[in-house]
Amino acid sequence: RGGPKNLPIAEVFIDEDECEEKKRIKHKPRLVVLGGGWGGVALLKELNAEDYHITVISPTNYFLFTPMLPSATVGTLELRSLVEPIRRIISRVHGHFIRARAEDIEFSDKLVEVSQLDHQGKEVRFYVPYDKLVIAVGSVTNPHGVKGLENAFFLKDIDDARKIRNRVIHNLELACLPTTPDDERKRLLSFVVCGGGPTGVEFAAELYDLLNEDLTRHFPRLLRNEISVHLIQSRSHILNTYDETVSKYAEDRFSRDQVEVLTNSRVKEVRPDKIIFTQKQEDGKLTTKELPVGFCLWSTGVSQTAFCQRLAKKLASFQTNRHALETDTHLRLNGTPLGDVYAIGDCSTVQNNVADHIITFLRTLAWKRGQNPETLHLHFSDWRQVAMDVKKRFPQAVNHLKRLDKLFAEFDKDQSGTLDFGELRELLNQIDSKLTSLPATAQRAHQQGNYLAHKFNKMARLSDGLSANDIRDGDLDAAVYKAFEYHHLGSLAYIGNSAVFDLGDGWSLAGGLWAVYAWRSVYFAQSVSFRTRSLMAMDWAKRGVFGRDTDL
Numbered sequence: 133r134g135g136p137k138n139l140p141i142a143e144v145f146i147d148e149d150e151c152e153e154k155k156r157i158k159h160k161p162r163l164v165v166l167g168g169g170w171g172g173v174a175l176l177k178e179l180n181a182e183d184y185h186i187t188v189i190s191p192t193n194y195f196l197f198t199p200m201l202p203s204a205t206v207g208t209l210e211l212r213s214l215v216e217p218i219r220r221i222i223s224r225v226h227g228h229f230i231r232a233r234a235e236d237i238e239f240s241d242k243l244v245e246v247s248q249l250d251h252q253g254k255e256v257r258f259y260v261p262y263d264k265l266v267i268a269v270g271s272v273t274n275p276h277g278v279k280g281l282e283n284a285f286f287l288k289d290i291d292d293a294r295k296i297r298n299r300v301i302h303n304l305e306l307a308c309l310p311t312t313p314d315d316e317r318k319r320l321l322s323f324v325v326c327g328g329g330p331t332g333v334e335f336a337a338e339l340y341d342l343l344n345e346d347l348t349r350h351f352p353r354l355l356r357n358e359i360s361v362h363l364i365q366s367r368s369h370i371l372n373t374y375d376e377t378v379s380k381y382a383e384d385r386f387s388r389d390q391v392e393v394l395t396n397s398r399v400k401e402v403r404p405d406k407i408i409f410t411q412k413q414e415d416g417k418l419t420t421k422e423l424p425v426g427f428c429l430w431s432t433g434v435s436q437t438a439f440c441q442r443l444a445k446k447l448a449s450f451q452t453n454r455h456a457l458e459t460d461t462h463l464r465l466n467g468t469p470l471g472d473v474y475a476i477g478d479c480s481t482v483q484n485n486v487a488d489h490i491i492t493f494l495r496t497l498a499w500k501r502g503q504n505p506e507t508l509h510l511h512f513s514d515w516r517q518v519a520m521d522v523k524k525r526f527p528q529a530v531n532h533l534k535r536l537d538k539l540f541a542e543f544d545k546d547q548s549g550t551l552d553f554g555e556l557r558e559l560l561n562q563i564d565s566k567l568t569s570l571p572a573t574a575q576r577a578h579q580q581g582n583y584l585a586h587k588f589n590k591m592a593r594l595s596d597g598l599s600a601n602d603i604r605d606g607d608l609d610a611a612v613y614k615a616f617e618y619h620h621l622g623s624l625a626y627i628g629n630s631a632v633f634d635l636g637d638g639w640s641l642a643g644g645l646w647a648v649y650a651w652r653s654v655y656f657a658q659s660v661s662f663r664t665r666s667l668m669a670m671d672w673a674k675r676g677v678f679g680r681d682t683d684l
C-alpha cells in the first residue's frame with residue numbers, strides 16, 4: 133500500500149520461473165500505456181521488444197478499427213472482423229494487460245490510480261506505478277447539453293454498432309407486421325442522423341445502401357417510399373471541415389439519393405417518437421420543427437473524458453485548453469516533469485505553434501532579402517506565399533484560414549498595401565487563437581503513437597551512452613529526437629458506393645466505384661494485422677456474393 137490515498141500498489145511481478153525474455157525486461161523502465169485504441173496500439177506495434185517493461189491499462193480488451201464501424205452497423209462487415217485482442221498485440225513486447233479504468237494520476241509519486249469492478253460488482257481501486265506513462269484514452273461523444281439523448285444511439289464502440297444493427301432490423305420487422313398502422317410504419321422507418329461530420333455522413337450512406345440494396349430482397353412487404361433518411365447538421369454544409377468541393381459533392385449525392393439534409397439546424401430534444409429541432413431561415417429567424425423518428429443516431433463530435441478533465445484541472449496553471457490535454461511539441465504533457473508523462477491521440481493537442489512557424493518563414497524571407505525582420509514590410513504576394521505555406525503545414529486549419537486573403541486587407545490598418553511588423557503580429561495572434569488544433573482522427577493518433585515508439589526506442593538505445601552535458605536542462609527527448617510533426621495524408625469519407633477524398637492542399641477527389649476500392653485499400657494498409665485484413669476481405673467477398681446479413 134502507499135501513495136496519497138494509501139491504496140494497494142500493484143507491482144507486476146515477473147517470477148524466476150518465467151521465460152527468459154520476460155526475465156530480461158524485469159529491471160527495465162516501467163512503461164505504462166493508458167488505452168488500447170489507435171494511439172496506444174500504434175505505439176505498442178513499433179516498440180522494440182525488450183527495452184521496457186510494458187503494462188497496458190484499458191477497460192476494453194480489444195483494439196477497434198473505427199473507420200469501418202459505420203459499415204459494421206448495417207452488416208457490410210462482421211463485428212468481429214473489426215477488433216483485435218490487446219493481449220495478442222502486446223505478446224510481442226511481453227507486455228502485461230490490466231483490464232481497468234484509469235481514474236487519476238499522482239504525478240509526483242508516479243502512480244496511476246485505476247478502478248475496476250470486482251467479482252461482487254463492487255468497485256476496487258489500486259495504484260499502478262510507472263517510470264514513463266503514455267495517456268491515450270481517446271474521447272467521448274459530445275452531448276452538447278441536449279435533452280433526451282437516452283433515446284438516441286451512439287457510434288463509438290462495438291457494442292454501439294451491435295445495438296444499432298439490432299434496432300434497425302427490429303424497426304424493419306415491426307414495420308412489416310400486418311397490424312402496424314400506416315403512420316406508425318412511417319415513424320418506424322424514419323431514420324435520423326444528428327451530425328454532418330464524417331461519422332454521421334458515412335452512417336447515413338451505409339444505411340441508405342442497406343435500405344436500397346438488400347431491403348427489397350429481405351423485406352418485400354416494405355415500400356421504398358415509406359422509408360426516409362434524414363441528416364441534421366448545425367452548420368450550413370455537411371462535412372464542413374473538408375474542402376468545399378467535397379462537401380458539395382456529398383450534398384449533391386445525398387439529394388440525388390433522397391437522403392434529406394437539414395442544414396443550419398440544431399437539435400433541441402430527442403423524444404422516443406420525435407425529434408425537436410430549430411432551423412435558421414434565410415432571414416435569420418429560428419423556426420422550431422419536428423420529425424417523427426424510429427431511430428436516431430447522435431454523432432455530433434467528441435469531447436474530453438472525465439479522466440482527462442480531472443487531469444487538466446489538477447494541472448490547471450499549465451493546461452488552458454478546454455477540449456484536450458496540452459502537450460509540448462515532443463508530446464510531453466504540459467505541467468508534468470519532463471520525460472515522465474506523454475499524451476497522444478484524441479485526448480491531446482500539441483500546443484499551437486503556427487505563429488512560430490510563420491515567424492521562422494518571415495525570418496528566412498528577410499534573410500534572403502538581406503533585411504532585418506523587424507523592419508520587413510510584407511507585400512500581398514509575400515502574404516500569399518505565407519498563406520500557402522501555412523495551408524500546407526496545417527491542413528486541418530484550412531477551413532479557418534479560407535479567408536487569409538481577406539485578413540491581409542483587414543490588418544493593413546494604414547492601407548499601405550504592406551503589413552509592417554506590428555500589423556503582422558496582430559494578425560498572427562488572431563490566427564493562433566482561431567486555429568483549431570490537430571484533428572481527432574485515427575491518422576493523427578497513429579502518427580503520434582509511431583512517433584513515441586521510435587523515440588522511446590532511441591532513448592533506450594542512447595540513454596546509457598549520453599552524458600549530462602549532452603542533455604541540456606535534463607531534456608533527453610529534445611537531445612535524442614526531433615519534435616513531432618503532423619503529416620496530413622488526406623481525409624476520406626464514404627458516401628453511398630463512392631468515397632470522397634480531401635487530400636488537403638486544395639486537392640480533392642470524388643468518384644464512383646473505383647473510389648470505394650481506393651478508400652478500402654487505404655484502410656487496408658493502415659489496418660493492424662494480416663488477421664484483421666483477411667477477415668475484412670472475406671466479409672466483403674461474402675457481401676458481394678450473398679448480400680448483407682440482415683439478421684443477427
Ligand code: FAD
Binds near residue numbers: 287
Ligand atoms: P481510441 O482509439 O478511442 O482509444 C481509446 C482507448 O482508451 C480505448 O481502448 C478505450 O477503451 C481506452 N480508455 C478510455 N478511457 C480510459 C481510461 N479512463 N483508462 C484507460 N483506458 C481508457 N478517424 C480517421 O482517421 N478516419 C476515419 O475514417 C475514422 N472513422 C471513424 C468512425 C467512427 C465511427 C469513429 C467513432 C471514429 C472514427 N475516426 C476516424 C476517429 C478515430 O477513431 C479516433 O480519432 C481514434 O480512435 C483516436 O485514437 P485514440 O487512441 O486517441 O483513442
Ligand code: MG
Binds near residue numbers: 168169173268269
Ligand atoms: Mg489509444
Ligand code: MG
Binds near residue numbers: 169198
Ligand atoms: Mg480505437
Ligand code: MG
Binds near residue numbers: 171268270
Ligand atoms: Mg487519445
Ligand code: MG
Binds near residue numbers: 545546
Ligand atoms: Mg500597412
